[in-house]
Amino acid sequence: MVSTRPCTATCVIDGMPVTLTFYPDSGILRIADPSGTCIKETRWHASWRSLLDEFRRFGERAAMQGPGVEAMVSRIVESSEDTSAQPALA
Numbered sequence: 001m002v003s004t005r006p007c008t009a010t011c012v013i014d015g016m017p018v019t020l021t022f023y024p025d026s027g028i029l030r031i032a033d034p035s036g037t038c039i040k041e042t043r044w045h046a047s048w049r050s051l052l053d054e055f056r057r058f059g060e061r062a063a064m065q066g067p068g069v070e071a072m073v074s075r076i077v078e079s080s081e082d083t084s085a086q087p088a089l090a
Contacts, residue, residue, distance in 0.1 A: 007048040011055055020055070022048050031073055040073045051076075 007022045021030045022044060029044040029051070044051055058075055 009052065009055075020051065022051060024048060029076070031076070040077065042077050044076075 004023075004025045007020075007024065009020045010017050011020070012018075017034050018039065019032045019036070021032070022028070024047075027043045027045055029042050030038050031040045032038050054076060
């Protein structure tokens with residue numbers, strides 16, 4: 001059974017805290033700035049765990065390259081679109 005309660009996490013990217021709110025029943029992902037203003041709303045077609053793993057991998061790359069919050073949001077949106085484009089196994 002899929003939970004209707006949102007999954008929430010806060011992480012820091014380039015010194016700016018962002019809040020991730022994921023609704024597993026609908027796949028909606030909201031990324032908000034410290035004031036609570038939504039930076040981006042998209043769909044994530046994978047699990048909450050895979051989303052956290054993606055943020056973790058991005059954080060490791062960012063430590064070396066330093067791309068910033070906008071790059072992170074773009075990367076998550078691209079990953080979400082790539083996941084939804086993959087055919088399902090029968």
